[in-house]
Amino acid sequence: MKALYSPIVCLLLAAGLGACSTTSGGDGSSTSAAADLPDQLEEIAPGMLQGYFPIEEQLDSKVFVLPSPAEDSAMQAMDTAWADKMQKLRGTSRWELAAHDADLHFPVPADVFQCALGIPVNEKDTPALYLLLWRTLTDIGLSPYAAKNAYQRERPFMVRDENTCTPQDEEALRKDGSYPSGHTAIGWGWALILTELAPERAEALLARGRAFGESRNVCNAHWYSDVVAGRMTGSAAVARLHSREEFLGAMAAARVDIAQARKAGLEPTVDCEAEAKALATPLF
Numbered sequence: 001m002k003a004l005y006s007p008i009v010c011l012l013l014a015a016g017l018g019a020c021s022t023t024s025g026g027d028g029s030s031t032s033a034a035a036d037l038p039d040q041l042e043e044i045a046p047g048m049l050q051g052y053f054p055i056e057e058q059l060d061s062k063v064f065v066l067p068s069p070a071e072d073s074a075m076q077a078m079d080t081a082w083a084d085k086m087q088k089l090r091g092t093s094r095w096e097l098a099a100h101d102a103d104l105h106f107p108v109p110a111d112v113f114q115c116a117l118g119i120p121v122n123e124k125d126t127p128a129l130y131l132l133l134w135r136t137l138t139d140i141g142l143s144p145y146a147a148k149n150a151y152q153r154e155r156p157f158m159v160r161d162e163n164t165c166t167p168q169d170e171e172a173l174r175k176d177g178s179y180p181s182g183h184t185a186i187g188w189g190w191a192l193i194l195t196e197l198a199p200e201r202a203e204a205l206l207a208r209g210r211a212f213g214e215s216r217n218v219c220n221a222h223w224y225s226d227v228v229a230g231r232m233t234g235s236a237a238v239a240r241l242h243s244r245e246e247f248l249g250a251m252a253a254a255r256v257d258i259a260q261a262r263k264a265g266l267e268p269t270v271d272c273e274a275e276a277k278a279l280a281t282p283l284f
Contacts, residue, residue: 041135044138047105047106048137048138049134049135049137049138050135050138051135051136051137051138051139051142052135052136052139052241052244052246052247052250053139053240053241053244055142058139058142058143058145058146059142059143059146059233059236059237059240060146061143061144061145061146061147061148061180061233061236062146062147062149062150062151063146064232064236065144065147065180065229065232065233066229067151068151068153068178068179068225068226068229069223069225075225076223076225078224078225079156079223079224079225082217082223082224082284083156083160083217083220083223083224085283085284086217086218086220086283087162087220089218089281089283092278092281093274093277093278093281094218094278094279094281094283095165095218095219096165096278097215097218097275097278097279098165098215098216098218098219099165099166099219101183101187101212101215101216101219102165102166102169102183102215102216102219102221103166104137104141104183104186106130106134106137107122107123107130109133109137109186110122110130110133110134111269111270112187112190112208112212113190113191113194113205113208113209114268114269114270114272115204115208115268115270115272115275115276116194116201116204116205116207116208117194117198117201117204117205117258117268118201118262118267118268119258119261119262119266119267119268120261120266120267120268120269121133122269125257125261125266126254126257126258126261127257128250128253128254128256128257129197129254129257129258131250132193132250132251132253132254133190133193135250136189136190136193136238136241136247137186139237139240139241140185140186140189140190140233140234140237140238141182141185141186142182143185143189143233143234143236143237144179144180144181144182144185144229144230144233145182147179147180147229147233148176148177148178148179148180148182149177151177151179152177153177153178153179153223153226154178155173155174155178155221155222155223156178156220156221156222156223157170157173157220157221158174160220162220163220164219164220164221165218165219165220165221166219166221169221173221178221178222178223178226179222179223179225179226179229180226180227180229180230180232180233181213181216181221181222181226181227181229181230182230183212183213183215183216183221183222183230184212184213184216184222184226184227184230184231184234185230185231185233185234185237186212186234187208187209187212187213187215187234188209188210188212188213188230188231188234188235189234189235189237189238190209190212191205191206191208191209191210191212192206192209192234192235192238193238193251196251197251197254197255197258198258207279208279211279213227213230213231214227214283216230217283218283
């Protein structure tokens with residue numbers, strides 16, 4: 001596979017996939033999580049697959065996303081009040097779930113919607129669905145970056161001098177604008193895609209997609225308004241994906257995966273009871 005790097009891709013990687021670098025093998029060679037995928041798929045950076053749109057055709061979100069709230073605005077006051085409440089969740093199961101939600105390294109994020117969908121999501125049992133989510137991470141995850149780079153809002157942990165739920169990521173996050181939230185865009189975008197694939201599970205999927213974005217508030221990595229704006233860019237990216245025949249074909253294949261998994265009686269491989277308990281934690 002050929003790797004294609006860009007500053008924007010590096011920012012997305014820094015926000016959830018780590019630095020723009022490969023993992024070194026014992027012989028000094030570079031490896032990546034995507035090494036076993038079909039040769040026709042490029043990695044645009046280690047562990048990040050080409051999406052359904054070329055990098056140069058990603059959304060210009062600064063055109064439709066309003067500027068981030070001013071420091072003396074009512075919206076910033078609400079953001080601050082919300083952040084105050086979120087920090088009461090430190091050390092709880094909801095804080096731990098937020099740390100899990102922060103990890104965008106596949107296969108980890110494939111776990112996020114297993115309980116809401118009611119089936120396993122992995123390379124073995126649902127390969128087409130797994131690949132669909134992995135590839136759309138790129139298209140959806142890059143959707144906030146024109147606005148992020150234009151507004152360069154400081155993240156709450158930088159302003160409030162309080163650590164996040166993923167302190168190992170903070171150095172990279174300091175270089176990545178807070179508004180809009182890329183994680184939120186991804187989680188909400190995936191919820192919309194999965195709702196289309198499994199409309200009978202719509203409520204559970206959308207609730208989990210909402211909670212995925214809220215995890216960024218719990219983690220002290222984003223302000224509330226970052227999350228709201230992230231849902232907007234995620235929705236826009238998914239709507240636009242429907243113009244790509246390749247994406248529509250991938251959706252059809254993923255729909256077959258889901259039907260076959262249900263017919264086989266496959267169940268989630270994660271602890272859905274523990275997830276439900278964490279998600280039941282009141283946020284305010």
